[in-house]
Amino acid sequence: AQRVTQPEKLLSVFKGAPVELKCNYSYSGSPELFWYVQYSRQRLQLLLRHISRESIKGFTADLNKGETSFHLKKPFAQEEDSAMYYCALKSGGFKTIFGAGTRLFVKA
Amino acid sequence: ETGVTQSPTHLIKTRGQQVTLRCSSQSGHNTVSWYQQALGQGPQFIFQYYREEENGRGNFPPRFSGLQFPNYSSELNVNALELDDSALYLCASSSGADTYEQYFGPGTRLTVT
Numbered sequence: 001a002q003r004v005t006q007p008e009k010l011l012s013v014f015k016g017a018p019v020e021l022k023c024n025y026s027y028s029g030s031p032e033l034f035w036y037v038q039y040s041r042q043r044l045q046l047l048l049r050h051i052s053r054e055s056i057k058g059f060t061a062d063l064n065k066g067e068t069s070f071h072l073k074k075p076f077a078q079e080e081d082s083a084m085y086y087c088a089l090k091s092g093g094f095k096t097i098f099g100a101g102t103r104l105f106v107k108a
Numbered sequence: 109e110t111g112v113t114q115s116p117t118h119l120i121k122t123r124g125q126q127v128t129l130r131c132s133s134q135s136g137h138n139t140v141s142w143y144q145q146a147l148g149q150g151p152q153f154i155f156q157y158y159r160e161e162e163n164g165r166g167n168f169p170p171r172f173s174g175l176q177f178p179n180y181s182s183e184l185n186v187n188a189l190e191l192d193d194s195a196l197y198l199c200a201s202s203s204g205a206d207t208y209e210q211y212f213g214p215g216t217r218l219t220v221t
Contacts, residue, residue, distance in 0.1 A: 090208060
């Protein structure tokens with residue numbers, strides 16, 4: 001079955017600390033993985049995708065096919081990073097499967 | 109460039125009733141996907157419309173149906189509402205059926221009593 005698992009509902013870190021939001025997936029085939037973010041009172045928006053291998057707002061995510069993981073990392077968290085983060089998997093070309101989300105809270 | 113809009117913002121329905129939710133896609137986009145987001149959960153894919161045809165469907169019963177119009181706006185219809193249909197309904201538009209980047213609307217909050 002195709003599935004995305006985000007084991008942490010809430011992650012709280014201090015400003016300046018490293019942050020890692022975990023994501024594991026289950027998919028038979030070559031996965032296309034994404035991270036979406038939803039800031040307070042804003043719409044859900046794409047943060048990054050694994051194919052582009054880019055850093056957005058200081059965040060990076062590496063696809064590890066052996067561990068079926070796609071963890072989101074940032075070396076130094078900022079208060080403005082506080083948001084809801086969703087890991088997602090694109091399946092069959094049209095369907096996006098989302099995890100349950102992790103709320104990141106960056107404390108001053 | 110106009111973003112994705114959805115209407116209404118909120119509505120309350122009674123079990124057994126029918127509801128229609130609307131979505132206007134972003135300018136230049138021909139694909140609309142609908143999602144249901146229950147409280148505390150991530151969005152769940154309902155179906156996708158591409159150039160007025162249903163292009164794919166998630167694990168939702170037939171009482172969830174949709175339409176896409178020539179201007180690429182879309183409707184989600186839900187018949188015989190159940191209490192578990194209470195959720196935030198999101199639509200997202202993109203410039204192609206398999207284009208990775210989709211733009212989300214603000215959602216419609218449906219409460220079924």
